[in-house]
Amino acid sequence: MTAPRIFTFPNPPVLLAPMAGITDRPFRDLVRQFGAGLVVSEMVASQEMVQAKPGVRERAEIGADVENTAVQLAGRDAEWMAEAARQVADRGAAVIDINMGCPAKKVTNGYSGSALLKTPDHALRLIEAVVAAVEVPVTLKTRLGWDENLMNAPDVARRAEAAGVRMITIHGRTRCQFYKGQADWAAIGAVKEAVDVPVVANGDIVDAGTAARALEQSGADGVMIGRGAQGQPWLLAQIAHALWGHTAPEIPQGRALVDMVCGHYEAMLGFYGADLGLRVARKHLGWYMDQAGTGAALRRAVLTGRDPEAVLRLLADALDPQQQEAA
Numbered sequence: 001m002t003a004p005r006i007f008t009f010p011n012p013p014v015l016l017a018p019m020a021g022i023t024d025r026p027f028r029d030l031v032r033q034f035g036a037g038l039v040v041s042e043m044v045a046s047q048e049m050v051q052a053k054p055g056v057r058e059r060a061e062i063g064a065d066v067e068n069t070a071v072q073l074a075g076r077d078a079e080w081m082a083e084a085a086r087q088v089a090d091r092g093a094a095v096i097d098i099n100m101g102c103p104a105k106k107v108t109n110g111y112s113g114s115a116l117l118k119t120p121d122h123a124l125r126l127i128e129a130v131v132a133a134v135e136v137p138v139t140l141k142t143r144l145g146w147d148e149n150l151m152n153a154p155d156v157a158r159r160a161e162a163a164g165v166r167m168i169t170i171h172g173r174t175r176c177q178f179y180k181g182q183a184d185w186a187a188i189g190a191v192k193e194a195v196d197v198p199v200v201a202n203g204d205i206v207d208a209g210t211a212a213r214a215l216e217q218s219g220a221d222g223v224m225i226g227r228g229a230q231g232q233p234w235l236l237a238q239i240a241h242a243l244w245g246h247t248a249p250e251i252p253q254g255r256a257l258v259d260m261v262c263g264h265y266e267a268m269l270g271f272y273g274a275d276l277g278l279r280v281a282r283k284h285l286g287w288y289m290d291q292a293g294t295g296a297a298l299r300r301a302v303l304t305g306r307d308p309e310a311v312l313r314l315l316a317d318a319l320d321p322q323q324q325e326a327a
């Protein structure tokens with residue numbers, strides 16, 4: 001096995017969080033176009049991917065010539081994880097991220113996701129197997145711990161670093177908190193102190209102000225944004241501009257916003273096919289309309305529409321205030 005490739009910490013250090021059902025290829029493409037240091041795929045179940053279960057491999061699809069994409073793998077079995085890592089690395093993943101944070105019962109009952117925090121020795125075997133399997137850098141995303149009695153992220157992070165992990169992202173909650181309360185950015189500081197590899201702070205970062213506070217309180221090297229980017233794929237670039245002086249994104253308004261959303265809609269239909277595409281698209285269209293303050297009747301018409309041409313026409317009215325006033 002050759003030595004793992006050098007890991008270049010994302011620049012800007014603003015990362016798109018993996019979100020199942022959301023950070024698919026069309027959405028990642030959009031976020032990357034505005035500007036982001038790294039975008040992370042939805043969690044890909046390693047065994048199901050290797051066994052070519054329908055719909056799983058698409059989640060790991062990256063696209064030609066796309067550089068800054070990490071594919072996130074989930075699983076509890078070192079061999080499936082290693083094989084899945086080999087396959088996604090062969091298909092162009094720049095980074096392999098290991099999911100050790102997902103709190104869903106479906107995942108933790110299978111002893112993967114955040115359940116790995118309860119079995120650190122097993123987690124380490126899994127990490128070692130993935131690191132040994134691929135040349136691309138391997139990163140880890142986890143939470144502060146399982147619950148307030150098992151806040152073992154610093155220890156797990158130290159061991160993961162020793163096993164060859166190149167970056168660690170911490171969602172500032174425990175598994176048992178799920179998404180309740182506020183992310184504890186200061187608690188991420190204990191992980192930062194435990195390791196030399198870059199640490200990324202995650203949880204409840206929704207603008208430049210919260211990003212700055214998360215960095216200050218945690219001492220982390222970068223930020224990862226999830227839900228805040230829903231309906232505003234330019235958010236990461238805005239934060240990169242405000243905190244790191246990267247070029248400010250042009251935030252689309254009026255006709256330009258309609259064009260961007262219609263382009264995203266068509267990309268989703270193209271990627272998934274019309275039936276599934278329509279269903280996946282509704283989440284995103286709902287978030288765009290939340291941002292635009294679309295009225296209830298128009299919103300309903302967009303979200304229940306089954307004819308793509310008609311939905312595209314409705315979107316122009318739904319997202320462009322001038323059109324809405326004129327209506």
Ligand SMILES: Cc1cc2nc3c(=O)[nH]c(=O)nc-3n(C[C@H](O)[C@H](O)[C@H](O)COP(=O)(O)O)c2cc1C
Nearest residue numbers: 017018019020042043099171203204205225226227
């Ligand atoms: C709908 C949804 C799906 C998610 N899927 C994943 C996933 O596949 N892998 C993962 O590591 N985290 C997943 N997460 C957690 C996010 O990556 C992130 O850690 C969490 O949402 C906190 O960040 P935020 O406050 O910026 O959203 C998911 C979160 C949401 C809301």
